[in-house]
Amino acid sequence: FEDVGERVDYMEQGERKEMRKKMKERFENRRKLFKKRMKEHRQEGEKDGENGEGVVCTQQYNPVCGADGITYPNRCIAEKQHGVDVRHRGRCSKNLKNKFNSWKNSRDAGDKSNPQIEE
Numbered sequence: 001f002e003d004v005g006e007r008v009d010y011m012e013q014g015e016r017k018e019m020r021k022k023m024k025e026r027f028e029n030r031r032k033l034f035k036k037r038m039k040e041h042r043q044e045g046e047k048d049g050e051n052g053e054g055v056v057c058t059q060q061y062n063p064v065c066g067a068d069g070i071t072y073p074n075r076c077i078a079e080k081q082h083g084v085d086v087r088h089r090g091r092c093s094k095n096l097k098n099k100f101n102s103w104k105n106s107r108d109a110g111d112k113s114n115p116q117i118e119e
Contacts (some may be wrong), residue, residue: 007112013051027113031071037062048059053082055076055080055081058076060074062075062085062089063089063091064078064089064090065086065087065088065090065092066078066082066084066085067084067086067087068084070084071091071092072086
């Protein structure tokens with residue numbers, strides 16, 4: 001880094017401006033490419049995710065109560081994999097059935113498989 005610092009110190013004002021301009025252009029090009037790829041990824045996910053297929057949700061346990069009265073491990077699993085609107089954050093009331101009651105325990109034990117759905 002010292003060599004770069006020394007070069008910058010000895011650069012003339014015009015060279016510094018040109019270097020900043022090139023760095024800014026590179027950053028903008030990378031930002032545009034990232035946005036384009038994210039847009040393509042979201043569109044592919046929407047096509048694949050119509051029936052919950054192709055949608056990848058995190059294994060994060062942040063329970064939500066679905067409009068169907070079932071507690072889901074997180075918003076993504078409820079909305080994207082099961083097509084259920086979220087009623088509120090947190091668990092549904094205890095008298096309602098919890099499809100994913102064993103999911104958190106199995107996840108904490110190191111099991112990375114999908115949650116077991118009780119019928």
